[in-house]
Amino acid sequence: MKLTISRRIGTFAGDRRMVLLLILAACLLAGRAWLAAHPQHDPWAPLDLRHPVGWATEAKLRALRDDVRACRAVLERSDIAHEVLEPAGEGACRREDRTRLGDFPLSPTIPPVTCPAAIALLLWERDVLDPAARRIFDSKIAEIEHLGAYSCRRLYGRDEDHWSEHATANALDIAGFVLEDGTRINVMRDWRGEGDEGRFLREVRDGACGSFATVLSPDYNAAHADHFHLDMSARWRGVCR
Ligand SMILES: [Zn+2]
CATH class of the missing domain: 1.20.5 (Single alpha-helices involved in coiled-coils or other helix-helix interfaces)
Structure with a gap:
């Protein structure tokens, strides 16, 4: 028993x-x-920009900053129209990575930037700018007005300082936006406004911090009173202000 x-x-x-x-x-x-x-949450799935942003996206974007070939492979895989230009410049202003988006609402021209900066722009437009414009103004983004990407200079044009991210076109300065309904939104004029334009600007500045390493706005200092400075500096999650 x-x-x-x-x-x-x-x-x-x-x-x-x-x-x-x-x-x-x-x-x-x-x-x-x-x-x-849900490949956007899978750390082993290759990054495809057609997928939404997920838990694994930031780590994958971070890895691209030191790997031009992998970055360009992402553009190819994601079927993003772009052009790879010949390297240019000398010394600290040598640009090995010159990537120009093919179909993107930058105005007056689409400047070549680094591949990681191009990807950050794509994500910002798709996930932040366009949804905010539709929600607040019921219109799409027609133009993103910029002040330039490449400029061979040190920070704030000083003689002795760190080189600016603009020296390698790893940055872009944004002055305003034009919507499809003709609405013009200007950083200098509208930043502190109580209306929809001001709300839009503050929202898309905050949203830029999700894809760019550094985001400087009029809140940062007087030198940025008329534009947003967006870059893909090596230190990830730098200033977002
Ligand atoms: Zn700048």
Whole structure:
């Protein structure tokens, strides 16, 4: 009698282990299937800009900053129209990575920037600018007015200081926006305004910090009273102000 009971307990414990293993295996399979359906959360899935931003996106974007080939592969994979230009410049202003987006509402021209900066611009336009323009103004973005990307100079044009991210076109200065309905939004004029324009500007400045490493606005200092400075500096999550 005693022997039968202990045998039964033994079998019961074995069954329980088996059930736990089965549950674990089912969870792993479900997890893998879920990641396959949500590649934006999968750290091993190659980055594709057609996917929404997910938990794994920032780490993947970060890795691209030191890897031009991988960055260009992302543009190819994501079917983004772009042009790869010959390197140019000398010394601290040598630009090995000159990538020009093919179809993008930058105005008056689409300047070549680094590939990571191009990707940050794409994400900012798609996930921040366009949704904010539709929500606040019920219109699409027609033009993003910029003041330039490349400028061979040190910070604030000083003789001795760190080189500006503009020296390698790893940055872009944005002065305003034009919407499809003709509305003009200007950083200098509208930044402190109480109206929709001011609200739009402050919202898209905050949103730029999700894809760019550094975001400087009129809140930062007087030198940025008329534009947003956006760059992909090596230190990730630098200033966002
Ligand atoms: Zn700048």
